Amino acid sequence: ERESLIAYRTVEPTTRDGRRIEIAANLGSLGEIEGAIEAGAMGVGLFRTEFLFMERRTLPGEDEQAETYRALADAFAPHPVVIRTLDIGGDKPVAGIDFEHEDNPFLGWRGVRMCLERPDVFKPQLRALLRASVVGNVKILLPMIADVAEVRAVRALLDECRAELDAEGRGHGPFELGVMIETPAAVFLAPAIAREVDFFSVGTNDLTQYVMAADRLNPRVAKLNRTEHPAVLEAIRMAARAAREANIWIGVCGEAAARADLIPFFVENGITELSMSPASIGRAKRCVTEL
Numbered sequence: 001e002r003e004s005l006i007a008y009r010t011v012e013p014t015t016r017d018g019r020r021i022e023i024a025a026n027l028g029s030l031g032e033i034e035g036a037i038e039a040g041a042m043g044v045g046l047f048r049t050e051f052l053f054m055e056r057r058t059l060p061g062e063d064e065q066a067e068t069y070r071a072l073a074d075a076f077a078p079h080p081v082v083i084r085t086l087d088i089g090g091d092k093p094v095a096g097i098d099f100e101h102e103d104n105p106f107l108g109w110r111g112v113r114m115c116l117e118r119p120d121v122f123k124p125q126l127r128a129l130l131r132a133s134v135v136g137n138v139k140i141l142l143p144m145i146a147d148v149a150e151v152r153a154v155r156a157l158l159d160e161c162r163a164e165l166d167a168e169g170r171g172h173g174p175f176e177l178g179v180m181i182e183t184p185a186a187v188f189l190a191p192a193i194a195r196e197v198d199f200f201s202v203g204t205n206d207l208t209q210y211v212m213a214a215d216r217l218n219p220r221v222a223k224l225n226r227t228e229h230p231a232v233l234e235a236i237r238m239a240a241r242a243a244r245e246a247n248i249w250i251g252v253c254g255e256a257a258a259r260a261d262l263i264p265f266f267v268e269n270g271i272t273e274l275s276m277s278p279a280s281i282g283r284a285k286r287c288v289t290e291l
């Protein structure tokens, strides 16, 4: 099978009825770039920036981050790279951010909630992303969005960062802003959120656990934690409908994006990008081509 999948490396897959689907890679570090290109990734659909902040003594500086994001964008140009802002919480400690003990870290102070209260952490990351978008096709993705106000607050910070960069005579490029659809609130608010952003990316890992109220790490509730559950599929359908009506693109970047049994459902609902671990890319391309 491996042999026959190699043939898909350079294929940009379209369905038989002519829908072009982008098959992108989920990455967590620069070390994974080569393998992703080798596997045929058409860009990056999810770059998890957590690794930059973990297992070190101090927060990463703006220059260091700008260098990392630029290298990522360079490696995949002209394909887009979707870079997610820091998605960290009390379950994954980071030096320089004071997380208190929480009974429910998955429902706690994490992701964009933490970032908006810590502009000293968040703004260097946003500025680094804006600086990297001078050279590359950078799309900024916000995790754990549950309210329109969060999106607006990030936009305001981005405006502030751009004004600062202008005043310092530094360049910043055009970028798209998108949100993860991974909370039920984001699904119910999808029509309103869609008016504020350029794209959606469905995080099926968290969306499944939050829709089903079933911890994604707890094997005892694994039989509820199924993305193919009708409740989860209905949530995805609602988000996709809102994207279509607002004329923005929608992708999927959770584990389910690679599932041959779900790809037809995603494509049928207007999802145009599927992002997955590099090892799954060849098979997903073949699956789309045969649809």
Ligand code: PEP
Binding pocket: 046, 048, 087, 182, 202, 203, 204, 205, 206, 207, 253, 254, 255
């Ligand atoms: C998700 O929640 O589906 C997702 C892609 O993000 P993470 O697995 O990093 O939470």
Ligand code: MG
Binding pocket: 143, 182, 203, 205, 206
């Ligand atoms: Mg998630």
